[in-house]
Amino acid sequence: METEHLLFVSLKQQRMYHQKEGKTVKTYVISSSLNPPSCKHNSLGTPWGVHLVGEIIGVGQPKGMVFKGRLPINRCYWDCDAEMNMQNLITSRILRLVGLEAGLNQGPGVDSYERYIYIHGTNKESKLGSPASSGCIQVSNVDAINLASEIPQGSHVYISLS
Secondary structure, eight states, X not given: OOOSEEEEEETTTTEEEEEETTEEEEEEEOBOBSSOOOOSTTSOOOOOEEEEEXXXXXXXXXXXXXXXXTEEEEEEGGXXXXXXXXXXXXXXXXXXXXXXXXXXXXXXXXXXXXXXXXEEEOSOGGGTTSOOXXXXXXXXXXXXXXXXXXXXXXXXXXXXXX
């Protein structure tokens, strides 16, 4: 079943394309995993295939808010110490992905939802355009906020190796 909105992620290009009714309406610069793409648990690789946006988390939080365990810590990344900011933080908004392909990105050992694969904002915006994450799709904080308001829950996300 098609959805009105589709996010098409090109791991090779490090870009994400928001398509609405078959037309690209916006292009985002992303960072996918620093490790090679992988659907396997504990690989720290970005999974590929068809997903959907299962949850949208953080609506109403300020730009730069840091999330731990999908909950805001009530500090923006620029208020965190240098040691914390060395990490790839999850900031601003979270679009949690659900894999839709059994055996590839859904089910035992490969489940994107159980792996906590997200599209989210980052404190490492300078690294966007190059692989830098621990498996998630990172976008700028402004883009994360916009995506959370423009992409309805249940929308499809296709992550392509090309």
